[in-house]
Amino acid sequence: MSTVLAGSTALAACRSVSVTYGRGEARVDALRDVDLEIAADGFLALLGRSGSGKTTLLHILGGLLVPTAGTVSWRGEPLSTLDAAARGEARARGIAYVFQGSNLIPHLTAWENVAYAARVASRIRGEGPRPNALLTLVGLRDKGGSLPAELSGGESQRVAVARALAQQPELLLCDEPTGHLDTDTGGRVLDMIEALREELGFALVIATHDADVAARAERAPELAGGRIREETGPR
Numbered sequence: 616m617s618t619v620l621a622g623s624t625a626l627a628a629c630r631s632v633s634v635t636y637g638r639g640e641a642r643v644d645a646l647r648d649v650d651l652e653i654a655a656d657g658f659l660a661l662l663g664r665s666g667s668g669k670t671t672l673l674h675i676l677g678g679l680l681v682p683t684a685g686t687v688s689w690r691g692e693p694l695s696t697l698d699a700a701a702r703g704e705a706r707a708r709g710i711a712y713v714f715q716g717s718n719l720i721p722h723l724t725a726w727e728n729v730a731y732a733a734r735v736a737s738r739i740r741g742e743g744p745r746p747n748a749l750l751t752l753v754g755l756r757d758k759g760g761s762l763p764a765e766l767s768g769g770e771s772q773r774v775a776v777a778r779a780l781a782q783q784p785e786l787l788l789c790d791e792p793t794g795h796l797d798t799d800t801g802g803r804v805l806d807m808i809e810a811l812r813e814e815l816g817f818a819l820v821i822a823t824h825d826a827d828v829a830a831r832a833e834r835a836p837e838l839a840g841g842r843i844r845e846e847t848g849p850r
Contacts, residue, residue, distance in 0.1 A: 625691065626786055626818050627653040627676050632685035634671050634841075645671040646682070647841040653786065653818050658809075660829035661822040663838035669822035672838065673788045676820065677710045678702035707736065711784035713808075715791040717771035719763040725750065725774045726759035732781040749777040753807060769800040776808060780815070787812070789821045793828065805831060
């Protein structure tokens with residue numbers, strides 16, 4: 616099923632993308648003939664159970680993986696045909712990730728985690744937002760000196776968002792960003808991400824198993840068995 620929106624401006628797109636692991640009886644079809652387009656200002660949720668292909672599709676969109684078949688484009692240019700180094704540079708110039716676990720570096724403070732990402736991004740994109748400004752943006756200016764172990768789950772995820780924003784992304788890919796949080800804390804994190812999207816103008820893709828999370832998005836294609844099964848209309 617195609618989920619390409621007529622007349623939209625494609626920031627990232629998959630065309631007839633399939634991903635296969637293994638051979639013979641060990642073969643796994645993680646994605647099957649997926650068409651998907653992300654508009655430059657879009658908010659899309661990928662809804663599906665564990666093992667449905669959500670994470671694989673995020674990795675394909677961000678150039679972490681290349682498809683077995685089909686093509687992936689970024690800003691209208693081929694992404695899947697680039698070598699690993701070129702794909703990494705493309706990511707650094709506009710694609711950022713937030714994972715289910717915050718994946719913060721445990722021996723660095725919140726400020727240092729964000730500063731590290733900001734230094735890496737500045738080598739490619741030039742001077743960007745300072746760590747204090749990013750922590751302020753996610754409501755954690757007073758937690759800059761805290762180690763990840765000293766933060767709550769919600770605070771850790773806010774730092775992870777600040778770290779991602781250090782890349783000044785045009786596309787933010789979030790893989791179950793609230794999956795390990797309670798409902799209230801997860802809701803506040805999602806509210807923050809949505810507000811930042813409105814303020815900063817990046818496109819947002821959230822992979823989730825939660826229909827309530829998916830209902831926040833403008834579009835919500837459902838993945839099942841590696842295929843896009845259906846999609847809700849705009850909110």
